[in-house]
Amino acid sequence: xxxxxxxxxxxxxxxxxxxxxxxxxxxxxxxxxxxxxxxxxxxxxxxxxxxxxxxxxxxxxxxxxxxxxxxxxxxxxxxxxxxxxxxxxxxxxxxxxxxxxxxxxxxxxxxxxxxxxxxxxxxxxxxxxxxxxxxxxxxxxxxxxxxxxxxxxxxxxxxxxxxxxxxxxxxxxxxxxxxxxxxxxxxxxxxxxxxxxxxxxxxxxxxxxxxxxxxxxxxxxxxxxxxxxxxxxxxxxxxxxxxxxxxxxxxxxxxxxxxxxxxxxxxxxxxxxxxxxxxxxxxxxxxxxxxxxxxxxxxxxxxxxxxxxxxxxxxxxxxxxxxxxxxxxxxxxxxxxxxxxxxxxxxxxxxxxxxxxxxxxxxxxxxxxxxxxxxxxxxxxxxxxxxxxxxxxxxxxxxxxxxxxxxxxxxxxxxxxxxxxxxxxxxxxxxxxxxxxxxxxxxxxxxxxxxxxxxxx
Amino acid sequence: xxxxxxxxxxxxxxxxxxxxxxxxxxxxxxxxxxxxxxxxxxxxxxxxxxxxxxxxxxxxxxxxxxxxxxxxxxxxxxxxxxxxxxxxxxxxxxxxxxxxxxxxxxxxxxxxxxxxxxxxxxxxxxxxxxxxxxxxxxxxxxxxxxxxxxxxxxxxxxxxxxxxxxxxxxxxxxxxxxxxxxxxxxxxxxxxxxxxxxxxxxxxxxxxxxxxxxxxxxxxxxxxxxxxxxxxxxxxxxxxxxxxxxxxxxxxxxxxxxxxxxxxxxxxxxxxxxxxxxxxxxxxxxxxxxxxxxxxxxxxxxxxxxxxxxxxxxxxxxxxxxxxxxxxxxxxxxxxxxxxxxxxxxxxxxxxxxxxxxxxxxxxxxxxxxxxxxxxxxxxxxxxxxxxxxxxxxxxxxxxxxxxxxxxxxxxxxxxxxxxxxxxxxxxxxxxxxxxxxxxxxxxxxxxxxxxxxxxx
Numbered sequence: 001x002x003x004x005x006x007x008x009x010x011x012x013x014x015x016x017x018x019x020x021x022x023x024x025x026x027x028x029x030x031x032x033x034x035x036x037x038x039x040x041x042x043x044x045x046x047x048x049x050x051x052x053x054x055x056x057x058x059x060x061x062x063x064x065x066x067x068x069x070x071x072x073x074x075x076x077x078x079x080x081x082x083x084x085x086x087x088x089x090x091x092x093x094x095x096x097x098x099x100x101x102x103x104x105x106x107x108x109x110x111x112x113x114x115x116x117x118x119x120x121x122x123x124x125x126x127x128x129x130x131x132x133x134x135x136x137x138x139x140x141x142x143x144x145x146x147x148x149x150x151x152x153x154x155x156x157x158x159x160x161x162x163x164x165x166x167x168x169x170x171x172x173x174x175x176x177x178x179x180x181x182x183x184x185x186x187x188x189x190x191x192x193x194x195x196x197x198x199x200x201x202x203x204x205x206x207x208x209x210x211x212x213x214x215x216x217x218x219x220x221x222x223x224x225x226x227x228x229x230x231x232x233x234x235x236x237x238x239x240x241x242x243x244x245x246x247x248x249x250x251x252x253x254x255x256x257x258x259x260x261x262x263x264x265x266x267x268x269x270x271x272x273x274x275x276x277x278x279x280x281x282x283x284x285x286x287x288x289x290x291x292x293x294x295x296x297x298x299x300x301x302x303x304x305x306x307x308x309x310x311x312x313x314x315x316x317x318x319x320x321x322x323x324x325x326x327x328x329x330x331x332x333x334x335x336x337x338x339x340x341x342x343x344x345x346x347x348x349x350x351x352x353x354x355x356x357x358x359x360x361x362x363x364x365x366x367x368x369x370x371x372x373x374x375x376x377x378x379x380x381x382x383x384x385x386x387x388x389x390x391x392x393x394x395x396x397x398x399x400x401x402x403x404x405x406x407x408x409x410x411x412x413x414x415x416x417x418x419x420x421x422x423x424x425x426x427x428x429x430x431x432x433x434x435x436x437x438x439x440x441x442x443x444x445x446x447x448x449x450x451x452x453x454x455x456x457x
Numbered sequence: 458x459x460x461x462x463x464x465x466x467x468x469x470x471x472x473x474x475x476x477x478x479x480x481x482x483x484x485x486x487x488x489x490x491x492x493x494x495x496x497x498x499x500x501x502x503x504x505x506x507x508x509x510x511x512x513x514x515x516x517x518x519x520x521x522x523x524x525x526x527x528x529x530x531x532x533x534x535x536x537x538x539x540x541x542x543x544x545x546x547x548x549x550x551x552x553x554x555x556x557x558x559x560x561x562x563x564x565x566x567x568x569x570x571x572x573x574x575x576x577x578x579x580x581x582x583x584x585x586x587x588x589x590x591x592x593x594x595x596x597x598x599x600x601x602x603x604x605x606x607x608x609x610x611x612x613x614x615x616x617x618x619x620x621x622x623x624x625x626x627x628x629x630x631x632x633x634x635x636x637x638x639x640x641x642x643x644x645x646x647x648x649x650x651x652x653x654x655x656x657x658x659x660x661x662x663x664x665x666x667x668x669x670x671x672x673x674x675x676x677x678x679x680x681x682x683x684x685x686x687x688x689x690x691x692x693x694x695x696x697x698x699x700x701x702x703x704x705x706x707x708x709x710x711x712x713x714x715x716x717x718x719x720x721x722x723x724x725x726x727x728x729x730x731x732x733x734x735x736x737x738x739x740x741x742x743x744x745x746x747x748x749x750x751x752x753x754x755x756x757x758x759x760x761x762x763x764x765x766x767x768x769x770x771x772x773x774x775x776x777x778x779x780x781x782x783x784x785x786x787x788x789x790x791x792x793x794x795x796x797x798x799x800x801x802x803x804x805x806x807x808x809x810x811x812x813x814x815x816x817x818x819x820x821x822x823x824x825x826x827x828x829x830x831x832x833x834x835x836x837x838x839x840x841x842x843x844x845x846x847x848x849x850x851x852x853x854x855x856x857x858x859x860x861x862x863x864x865x866x867x868x869x870x871x872x873x874x875x876x877x878x879x880x881x882x883x884x885x886x887x888x889x890x891x892x893x894x895x896x897x898x899x900x901x902x903x904x905x906x907x908x909x910x911x912x913x914x
Contacts, residue, residue, distance in 0.1 A: 040832070044832070044893050053523040053525060056519065056523065059517070063530075066506070066510040067536035073520075073527050074525070074526050075525060076526070078524070079524030087835055098913075310892070348891065373551075375497070378547070410864050410896050413890050414870045416888060417880070418874060421875075423874070434769050434797040434866055435468065437867050454476065455555065456555075457555060457558065
């Protein structure tokens with residue numbers, strides 16, 4: 001009998017299976033489609049790759065300032081797409097190889113729970129000690145009039161197409177829309193972004209939100225907020241869309257509407273067979289990734305709203321679930337949940353924003369250091385970049401850090417580690433980061449919060 | 458009477474003066490030339506700027522892989538140089554503004570110590586409570602036959618020239634030579650590097666050294682090791698150089714020989730007037746930046762061999778010296794001394810290498826994670842990149858971390874913080890870094906050291 005059966009071979013399921021096997025468990029993993037899940041096949045990896053290309057276009061454009069000029073950049077999407085597909089194939093192969101090397105049994109098929117201590121793959125029921133549900137999320141149907149028209153696509157469709165749309169409306173709540181919009185804009189398409197919310201990155205601090213908005217606007221990417229598609233219909237040359245937003249009402253003609261809304265798919269997992277509710281937006285778990293049913297864990301997109309659909313959140317959960325299933329006592333660290341956006345400049349945030357920290361009852365201090373005052377930031381003209389540190393006043397414990405600028409997705413690692421280690425502002429302020437780097441601004445932001453910045457005016 | 462007089466307005470002196478003033482000291486700073494010192498005027502900043510340009514050339518070249526091709530890159534050095542000079546002017550202005558805003562008195566002139574509790578500027582003697590020596594380092598004369606020829610230059614001369622040399626021999630022990638060589642190579646010059654030592658980055662771990670060597674070689678930059686210039690003489694078209702090295706003997710004709718060797722200039726500082734020795738290679742200080750003489754501190758290049766000439770080492774020392782001079786009890790953290798190299802790929806190292814850790818008597822464990830197995834690393838083809846973590850076995854305390862790859866200079870910040878906070882391998886291994894980033898490899902390297910890597914084959 002298997003000790004652990006993982007249902008879903010994506011960013012959460014794979015590390016869960018490997019970790020359980022390391023702890024000398026008999027482990028199987030069930031996957032109905034491609035190993036690597038959304039992230040590797042249709043998410044972080046292909047879009048990350050596009051953002052790499054997008055960053056190079058940004059670098060070429062910056063090059064003029066330092067004496068490097070090119071007449072014309074030819075942009076060949078099929079070449080990019082081919083490399084992307086090859087990389088994904090290679091990574092997918094790597095995943096199955098690693099699973100096999102760790103003696104994880106691979107089961108191709110559609111898995112679900114079949115009552116306490118049992119799972120079912122395509123009609124065959126098998127017993128097991130623990131189940132880790134890692135089935136991810138699925139597409140929600142567009143909910144606007146005309147949402148079922150042919151030109152309304154999701155990001156899978158975008159990736160499958162051989163060429164990029166010429167003019168496209170990106171609509172939804174996913175921060176991904178900003179990455180895709182910037183890529184499309186730089187690759188010669190004409191993107192328009194609209195979100196039903198007040199911001200497309202509502203969880204970021206106000207400082208970060210307004211700076212990103214400015215950069216994108218300067219680049220020609222407008223974001224319509226509090227937007228609603230009143231209707232979409234076929235028109236000459238594509239789709240005619242009636243768009244109402246805070247910015248006014250307008251009718252736009254586009255080739256495509258790219259709609260991204262996802263949620264955990266609770267139905268079809270056999271949750272009711274073990275007494276769990278399958279009607280929620282997502283499956284509730286505790287910090288140990290335990291569901292309400294004994295021996296059943298759940299991780300990743302299945303366990304949180306779209307704003308938590310990050311692959312590192314899945315993989316951390318996977319390792320925690322595997323360790324608990326194998327008898328250890330592990331927990332997620334809710335304080336280090338991190339958001340990232342691979343636009344140029346990148347955006348990254350960990351922990352509490354100033355507003356959230358106040359709301360949580362802390363006596364809050366905030367410090368900031370703009371990259372426009374940082375030597376390396378000046379070299380790369382990172383004028384809209386900034387790092388903001390949030391702490392509580394009494395002990396100076398760091399509660400959050402928020403970045404916009406080059407390399408934010410890597411630099412946030414320092415703040416994650418600071419929060420993980422319960423570092424104080426004093427400790428951050430006296431950490432000697434190398435010169436000339438943007439990291440120096442993290443120490444300076446901490447000094448700013450302590451009222452003793454050195455290099456800021 | 459001044460509480461603190463800082464002699465030298467460079468990367469160490471400026472933060473020293475500001476920090477002392479923040480602690481409500483009456484402070485003066487003495488500078489004979491340009492505020493900002495070597496780093497800002499003739500070091501990290503201009504060379505950092507060149508490395509930014511060099512990185513863009515690298516990015517353009519990589520672009521082909523993702524469908525971005527350009528016919529030709531025109532390289533206009535005067536444009537780069539103009540921006541560089543403007544940035545330096547701007548930063549220099551920023552330094553004096555910040556000093557004034559902090560009520561630091563600025564004294565232009567050549568300062569030295571004039572006995573206990575006294576300093577002298579251009580012949581005028583004034584009393585003060587504490588002195589912080591921050592005069593940096595100076596050029597050593599080339600010690601090879603022909604070293605006094607016109608074509609033998611240092612990096613100041615390179616920066617002052619309006620155009621780049623066509624063919625140049627870079628000779629010495631400074632890792633900077635590698636940055637400059639890569640820049641020159643990418644900007645159309647023909648560099649040849651030679652070092653008297655076994656390696657030009659002898660302090661880096663073996664893994665890092667061999668990988669950097671390979672990348673540079675693939676790019677066409679050869680490094681001659683254990684090299685000696687047997688003689689240099691004027692020849693048609695420049696200098697004829699007899700070069701002996703591990704790789705053999707040869708005669709090369711070059712436009713210029715770029716020679717970088719620097720040491721603290723102990724003479725002329727009035728050290729003997731307070732009983733200190735002015736004959737050493739550098740001035741000995743303890744972790745509090747105290748010299749042997751009461752009330753006299755020294756920081757930066759003056760206090761270490763060339764391998765310690767890093768501006769962040771100076772600024773950390775400056776803050777520590779200022780705090781001690783103002784009655785606090787501060788120390789440098791010897792465990793977090795960091796080396797960085799802004800080549801592409803970047804190199805960064807903090808703490809002990811495996812060899813050093815063994816030599817220090819630790820029971821050592823080492824883990825590594827190559828970027829060739831990291832999803833983001835694959836996207837950017839960072840095949841020679843790697844992170845290596847060094848720890849002691851019993852408690853798993855992290856002792857060092859060594860990086861080669863994109864963004865190493867920023868990512869090393871995570872390791873600096875880990876060492877600063879006395880993090881263990883277990884803590885690093887369970888830190889959730891965002892996906893897809895190179896930072897994930899730091900956690901994976903820690904897991905590798907613990908014998909439980911997840912994603913490595």
